[in-house]
Amino acid sequence: MIVHSTQAEAAIRGVGKPRGFWATLWKQRQLVVLSLPVLFVLVFSYFPLWGWLIAFQNYRPSNKIGFFQQEWVGLRQFAELFADPKFFRALRNSLGIGALKIICSYFFTLLLAVLVNEIRVSWFKRSVQTISYLPHFVSWVVAANLIFVSLSPEGGILNEILQRLGITSSPIAFMGLPNAFWLIAALSEVWKSAGYGAIVYLAVMTSIDPSLYESADMDGAGRIRKIFAITLPSITPTIKIMLVLSIGRLLSVGFEQIYILMTPSTIDTATTLEVYIYTFAMKLALYSKGAAMSIFNSVVSVVLIVLSNTFAKLLDGEGIM
Amino acid sequence: MSLKRTTSLFLAVLLLIAVAVSGCTPAPTDTTTAAATTAAATTAAATTAAEAATTAAEAATTAAAATTTAAAAAEAAAPAASGGFDRTPASLKMLYLYNSATTYDPWRDTAVGKALAELTKVDLEMEFLVGADARQKASLLIAAGEYPDLLSTGESSGDFYGAGALIPLDSYLDTLPNFNDCYTDSYYKLMTQEDGHIYWISYQHATENRVYPAAGYYLSMDALKENDYPVVTDFDEWQRIIIDYKKAHPDFNGQPTIGFTVPTEAVRASAIEYGGSRFLAGYQNDGLTIVEPETLEAKIIMNQDFQKEFVHMMFNFWNEGVADPEMFMQTDDQYNAKIASGRVVGLYDQRWAIVNGLAALETTAPERMLLAFPVTFKGVERERYQGARNFTGGQGIGISSSAKDPDRVAQFLSDLCSEEAQILLRWGIEGEDYSVAADGTHEKSVEQWQSYSVQETRHQRGIELMTWFNLYPNLKELPGCKTLPNPQLTQGYIENVYKPFELEFLSHYADRGYTTFSSWFAPTYDAEYEVGWSIRQRIDPQNPAKIAGDTALEISLEYIPKMVQAGTEEKFEQLWQEFCGVLDTLPLKEYEVLATQMIRDSTQFYK
Incomplete structure (x- = not known):
């Protein structure tokens, strides 16, 4: 009878469905939980974007002036930016270091993964893997100190070796060589990330069907042949995905690494966009110019992602987006 | 089906609004900015700069809300001071925008620091600059909009002033005791900013280097x-x-x-x-x-x-x-x-x-x-x-706009300007670090001078360690004891400062009339204008x-x-x-x- 009256009430109110709000909510609880990550992205990645507004102001943080009372200058910050030759130098350095890093990381990560995959003694394989991915957990500050010490012209191990072997007559201050900076940045990145990056490939390699190798054995294929005919083709989709992802991050060269490794001698080749943004926003307190530059940075990154995805599609008709 | 979709959408929007609203109220802002400040404070500047910068950038988006509230608070607390304020025990935070000279806490770990805490009833938590980049640290603080109670502005005076990070001190300087002993009208004028107010009191009084050139x-x-x-x-x-x-x-x-x-x-x-x-x-x-x-x-x-x-x-x-x-x-x-x-x-x-x-x-x-x-x-x-003997107003100590009780902080500064505090800061504790002669002047025994002239032992006592509190003029005798506040300018120091190896070395110069390492330098002279480096600190960034x-x-x-x-x-x-x-x-x-x-x-x- 209670049921009847509820139904009647519902009918009077004109509610068509028998279920209430909370019931629906409970029924769709999985959907609600699933929407949380989306919310997270909205709140932490998109909501702060309103701060981009300061790129169109001559912003100065102050208790005296409210945000919207700041001086609005339109596109002046951008105009000044594009008129600045140092900006293009920073862009060049970002692209250069980024590209070199991707090339070196790819080559060495793949090489490491393939080599480790070929090791048959399992304890040795495991220890190589562990040792090679340990540097990933070392902070850049510590890593930079190691690099400075080993490349030092005063008793650095590399200079010692070069001199003992008679290759150079006097020690070289590697960290002070403007032309060596890109390479040092790329190779130190390899040292730090190759082992960790190789884990992904190794995981894919373990899922390759062993019967492929067995049949290749029967056909008389050697190790090298098997690597090129079976291992590498099997991980190609992974390589492609990783490439597209990393090209999108091409401009995010890695602020700490560059900032810590750069010295006054290498300002010319080491000032990447990120370092340049930092100089403006945090050292000269020109926040608006820093914001303008970081907008530019984001736009270029989006363009790069779209381009690399298109490129991947062109290669074999499937992208990741 | 469509109802389901609308319900989820409605929920998502509701949640979003809730988060957005809470993000704009001061409370969560505080935590964000506090996180940024601590991140910047506790870790090496260059190394975590990236992290701190990201946090600060996030915080900056909410800073607008924070600054409005801070401004309102500052207005409400505008001092109607008449005479001194209560010396209720207080706990204050201070940032000094230079490196720390020591590894220990100058206020809490030293004899002088403890005596000052007793005198002022203030427990001071000091924070120092890590590395050498003061303006970078200042920019981070300004972007976050949250400051410690006391700021020693360093070379970032202009940045802090421009951001409204400091409150005007004028009314305190007029009404609280001791300030007028330290600063003359000309000094006040030199510390006055474009808008006609004084935001920091300088500790950069004219001085001389009589034993080691600057x-x-x-x-x-x-x-x-x-x-x-x-x-x-x-x-x-x-x-x-x-x-x-x-x-x-x-x-x-x-x-x-x-x-x-x-x-x-x-x-x-x-x-x-x-x-x-x-x-x-x-x-x-x-x-x-x-x-x-x-x-x-x-x-x-x-x-x-x-x-x-x-x-x-x-x-x-x-x-x-x-x-x-x-x-x-x-x-x-x-x-x-x-x-x-x-x-x-x-x-x-x-x-x-x-x-x-x-x-x-x-x-x-x-x-x-x-x-x-x-x-x-x-x-x-x-x-x-050696340059000019020069009082400069380019940097100093100010009360930040985040200080919860500016009156209490002002009282603290006033207490530090007292003769008693200035003697503690620079001469140490009577009986242990110096004694009072028959004519009332301060003097140190040979052992006390020896202990004083070694930086490490001096700093362990806390003497001449908190130079950012040296608010009394260096070259003017303290009225009560008729002694110069800076022991390094007295004859006793000049006679006792050099160690044997230095005296031996100087003996080779004695026949040419040189008795100190400063004596081959031209003497200082009276300043005729405010020096360029001080002026630069004052220009709007x-x-x-x-x-x-x-x-x-x-x-x-x-x-x-x-x-x-x-x-x-x-x-x-x-x-x-x-x-x-x-x-x-x-x-x-x-x-x-x-x-x-x-x-x-x-x-x-x-x-």
Whole structure:
């Protein structure tokens, strides 16, 4: 009878469905939980974007002036930016270091993964893997100190070796060589990330069907042949995905690494966009110019992602987006 | 089905709004900014700069909301002070924008600090700058909009003032006791900002260095000994001594001797950007500029011919293999460590910047102690290394807009200005660190002087450690005890400060009438205008002239290593021309005009 009256009430109110709000909510609880990550992205990645507004102001943080009372200058910050030759130098350095890093990381990560995959003694394989991915957990500050010490012209191990072997007559201050900076940045990145990056490939390699190798054995294929005919083709989709992802991050060269490794001698080749943004926003307190530059940075990154995805599609008709 | 979809959508929007609203209220803002502040505070500046920058950037988006509330709070707390405030026990935070001289807490770990805590009823939590980049730290704080109660502004006075980070002190200075003992009307005028208010009280009173000169071209004692104890005043001779010594002694303690090295970290690079060359040409320290003594006209140093000479000296040193191969890639700590090792033969710097290295050198290799000389170019008649005795208002201590109880903080500052506190800070505790003579003046026994003249033991007591509280004029006797507040200016110190190895060394100069390491320098003189470096700190950071000056410094730091490592004279010349060309594109003229104007305006307060 209670049921009847509820139904009647519902009918009077004109509610068509028998279920209430909370019931629906409970029924769709999985959907609600699933929407949380989306919310997270909205709140932490998109909501702060309103701060981009300061790129169109001559912003100065102050208790005296409210945000919207700041001086609005339109596109002046951008105009000044594009008129600045140092900006293009920073862009060049970002692209250069980024590209070199991707090339070196790819080559060495793949090489490491393939080599480790070929090791048959399992304890040795495991220890190589562990040792090679340990540097990933070392902070850049510590890593930079190691690099400075080993490349030092005063008793650095590399200079010692070069001199003992008679290759150079006097020690070289590697960290002070403007032309060596890109390479040092790329190779130190390899040292730090190759082992960790190789884990992904190794995981894919373990899922390759062993019967492929067995049949290749029967056909008389050697190790090298098997690597090129079976291992590498099997991980190609992974390589492609990783490439597209990393090209999108091409401009995010890695602020700490560059900032810590750069010295006054290498300002010319080491000032990447990120370092340049930092100089403006945090050292000269020109926040608006820093914001303008970081907008530019984001736009270029989006363009790069779209381009690399298109490129991947062109290669074999499937992208990741 | 459509209802399901609308329900989820509705929920998502609801949640979003909830988060957005809570993000705009002050409470969560506080936590975000606090996180940014702590992140910046507790970790090495350069290393976590990236993280801190990201956090600060996030915080900056909510800063607008925070600043409005802070402004409202500051208004509400506008002081209606009449006389002193209650000395209720309080816990305050303070940021000093320079490196800490010690590893321990000056307020909580030292005898003097504890006595001051007793006197002022304040528990002070000190925070120091990590690294050397004060403006970077200031920018982070400003972006977050949250400050400790007390700010020692350092070279960032203009940044803090521009951001409204400090509250006006005028009413406190009028009503609270002690301030007027420390500052005269002229001093107040020098501390007054464009808008007519005083935001910080300066601890940079006129002083003299009677035993160790403030700046100079340094040479190691060992090199001087080999040259039969000369007084080096000629730039060429100074270079020759370094080159000869490095050739004769390529190694020390198994490591290569360093003929010449320079500091290059952040603001410390000023030594090579403009700091060293002006003295060679006979000018005093006026920051980015030299000031013509007759016309009071300010000129940027960075593209002057004498600066070129200075860079060329480094170019020579580099080619001769005398220069430190790592000099353009070291932090300030590494630079001081090199000085402490005894390997360095010569350098240019200001003493305050290398005092930690020198203190360590005293124990590692005292016979290689570095001594400063007033080196100039040939033909320069008058050197001005010691500069003018000058009160400057460019930096000081202020109360931040985040201070919860500004009245209590002001009372604390007033208490620190008292004679009792000033004696504690600089002379120490009666009976333990000094005694009172029959005529009421303060004196130290020989043992007390010995303990005082070693930086480490002095600092352990807390004496002359909190120099940011030295608010009483250095050269004016304290009214109660008729003694100079700074023991280093008294005769007793001059007689007792030198250690045996220093006295032995000085004895070789006695026949020429030199009794201290300062005596071959020209004496200080009364200031006629506010010095250029202090003026620079006061210029609004958004002023195009200031930005031009700062940008020129960045460019300088980039070009100097290139020029020094140019290899050939032609390449050096070509780079110098290129460098001057780049500087010409900046409105540096505006800086010169502004600085000249401010310097001329300031003369009225120095009569």
